[in-house]
Amino acid sequence: MSAAIAVFRRELRIALRRRAEWAQPLVFYGIVALLFPLGIAPESPALKVFAPAIVWVGALLAALLGVERLFRSDLDDGSLEQMLIAEVPLALLIAAKLAAQWLLTAAPLVLVSPLLGYGLGLDTGPVVILFWSLLLGTPTLVFTGGFAAALTVGAPRAGLMLPILVLPLMTPAVIFGGGAVRAAVAGLPPDAPLYFLGALLALSLTLLPMAAAGALRNAMG
Amino acid sequence: MSRLEVQQLVVSRGDRVVLEGLSFSVANGEVLHILGRNGAGKTSLLEVLCGLRRADSGRIDPQPESRQRHWIGHKNALNPTLSALENLHFWAALNGERLDDPRAALSAVGLQKAQQNRPSGQLSTGQKRRAALARLVAVPRPWWFLDEPLAGLDVQGLALFADLLGRHAAGGGAVLVTSHQPLPGTLPTLRHLDLSPAA
Numbered sequence: 001m002s003a004a005i006a007v008f009r010r011e012l013r014i015a016l017r018r019r020a021e022w023a024q025p026l027v028f029y030g031i032v033a034l035l036f037p038l039g040i041a042p043e044s045p046a047l048k049v050f051a052p053a054i055v056w057v058g059a060l061l062a063a064l065l066g067v068e069r070l071f072r073s074d075l076d077d078g079s080l081e082q083m084l085i086a087e088v089p090l091a092l093l094i095a096a097k098l099a100a101q102w103l104l105t106a107a108p109l110v111l112v113s114p115l116l117g118y119g120l121g122l123d124t125g126p127v128v129i130l131f132w133s134l135l136l137g138t139p140t141l142v143f144t145g146g147f148a149a150a151l152t153v154g155a156p157r158a159g160l161m162l163p164i165l166v167l168p169l170m171t172p173a174v175i176f177g178g179g180a181v182r183a184a185v186a187g188l189p190p191d192a193p194l195y196f197l198g199a200l201l202a203l204s205l206t207l208l209p210m211a212a213a214g215a216l217r218n219a220m221g
Numbered sequence: 222m223s224r225l226e227v228q229q230l231v232v233s234r235g236d237r238v239v240l241e242g243l244s245f246s247v248a249n250g251e252v253l254h255i256l257g258r259n260g261a262g263k264t265s266l267l268e269v270l271c272g273l274r275r276a277d278s279g280r281i282d283p284q285p286e287s288r289q290r291h292w293i294g295h296k297n298a299l300n301p302t303l304s305a306l307e308n309l310h311f312w313a314a315l316n317g318e319r320l321d322d323p324r325a326a327l328s329a330v331g332l333q334k335a336q337q338n339r340p341s342g343q344l345s346t347g348q349k350r351r352a353a354l355a356r357l358v359a360v361p362r363p364w365w366f367l368d369e370p371l372a373g374l375d376v377q378g379l380a381l382f383a384d385l386l387g388r389h390a391a392g393g394g395a396v397l398v399t400s401h402q403p404l405p406g407t408l409p410t411l412r413h414l415d416l417s418p419a420a
Contacts, residue, residue: 006314014302017340078296085272086315087287093315221274 003088004096011100022104025062029109032058033116051120052181055130056174059109059138063170067145068162070101071153071216084220090213098146098209106138122185129184129194136197137177143204144169150212154219173200224248225270225364225395230279232265239265243279245414249363252386252396252408257416263399264295266416267366270397287316290364295372297353301342305332305352308341309359318360326359327352331381346373357385365389367398371405379405 015022036054040047074080083093113134117127148166152158180193225247232240239262247253255263268274270281271292299308305327313320320326327337330351341349350373357365374382383406386396390410398404404411 003315003317006311010300010303010311013307014300017302073300076296077300078294078298079300081273081292081294081296082298082312082315085287085292087317088315221268 001092003086004092007083007093007096008100011097012104015100015104021066025065025105026108026112028065029058029062030112030116032061033120037120045121048121048185051117051122051126052130052178052185054120055113055116055134055181056137056178059106059134059177060141060170060174062109063106063138063141063145064163064166066105067149067166068152068158070097070146070149072149072158075153075219080216080220084217090216091209094146094150094212094216095205095209098143098212101146102139102142106134106142110134110138122181126181126184129190130181133177133180133190133194133197136194136201137173140173140197140200140204141170143208144173147208147212147215150215150219153216173197176200225285226280226282227270228280228282230266230269230281231277232262232269232274232279233277234265238277240276240416243416247395247397247412249393249395250390251410251412252390252398252404253412253414254404255397255399255414255416256401257399261416263416264368267292267294267368267397267399271366285364285366289362290366291357291360291362292366293353293356293370294368297341297349299341299344299349299352302340304338305341305344305348305355306337308352309355312356313360316360320359323355323359326355329358330355331377347375347378350374351378351381354382354385357389363394365394365396365398367396369399369401371400371402 033054037047040050071080074083084090110131113131114127117130122130145166148162148169151165152161155161176193176196180190180197183190183193227246228244230240230243231238239260243266255266257263265274269276270285271290272284298312299305303311306323309323309327310320324334324337332348332351332355336344336348341352344352350370354370370382371379386404387406387408389396390408
């Protein structure tokens with residue numbers, strides 16, 4: 001477990017020294033969410049209808065930023081080799097790495113989502129559901145992105161391949177996340193889509209690190 | 222593990238068979254210098270022995286355990302944003318090892334305090350290699366698998382490496398090392414394994 005904690009702390013330390021890199025998704029997310037109302041007209045009732053999609057698609061695209069370099073730098077400098085031959089299961093180290101990635105790139109999006117929700121004209125009830133849906137859904141986006149990054153780590157044009165590979169895998173989280181907020185806006189219970197997000201989260205946390213570990217071993221060997 | 226036996230090892234890279242029916246053994250206290258022209262399979266052999274790559278067939282008895290071996294590959298395993306000291310701490314934590322005096326290990330390979338604290342990306346090629354070799358000093362392990370460890374080392378670095386190698390072998394440790402150049406220093410237990418096809 002101490003090895004996983006070491007990986008987690010290392011990722012945070014590196015990110016603190018490369019602030020511009022991890023701040024990029026947050027800035028991108030903010031720009032998408034703030035410019036969209038200007039394109040529609042801030043007072044338009046349509047804004048409330050589009051709000052869940054705006055926030056969720058923004059979160060998805062922000063999660064895609066920087067995903068490509070998740071394992072690339074470790075591959076380039078040789079750290080990945082040392083992780084592969086360590087005693088600790090590689091899946092655990094990957095889970096720690098992705099958890100740090102979530103904390104750095106997605107957790108801030110979750111925290112500012114209530115502000116964006118209010119900015120997009122949502123009422124308090126849907127804003128609360130927006131927050132919970134992102135809290136449940138963004139780890140799925142990050143872990144799915146991590147799996148795709150592991151699959152393409154050795155590929156020469158991973159930047160092109162990765163979004164094509166990852167979008168179908170991330171789509172269910174966007175559908176259920178947006179669906180939960182839409183239900184709340186319509187005054188319907190959002191429980192079912194939130195449960196689905198929870199199920200996706202459980203699957204992502206348990207299966208994707210193992211799948212990513214297999215992909216990395218395959219890429220190296 | 223006092224002896225490593227490799228029998229009839231076959232290793233491929235893609236469609237190409239790089240090692241075919243290779244057999245040898247190494248005992249504690251020996252230094253095995255693995256030679257061969259580019260593409261002869263030197264790196265592949267070490268990667269298989271360390272568990273980074275799978276062999277197509279053959280037997281490795283016993284497969285060296287993580288805690289018993291050091292692997293230093295072509296790449297130094299140094300994150301360029303972190304200092305040599307931080308990289309050493311991370312490597313130790315990754316392997317569940319306790320570092321008694323990491324600065325002493327880095328000093329022993331010739332890195333001054335300022336160099337220990339500088340981001341690894343700002344170190345010279347030779348200094349990075351030294352920072353990687355510091356792992357050998359920081360955590361004693363009986364089996365060393367070193368892939369081109371002399372690359373980038375200056376004359377002092379070569380002398381330092383010769384000293385490390387000599388003391389390790391004299392202390393009963395085993396070393397499997399690839400290098401295109403002769404190993405520095407005098408090693409009484411040095412053996413050669415040439416992987417060139419003509420050998």
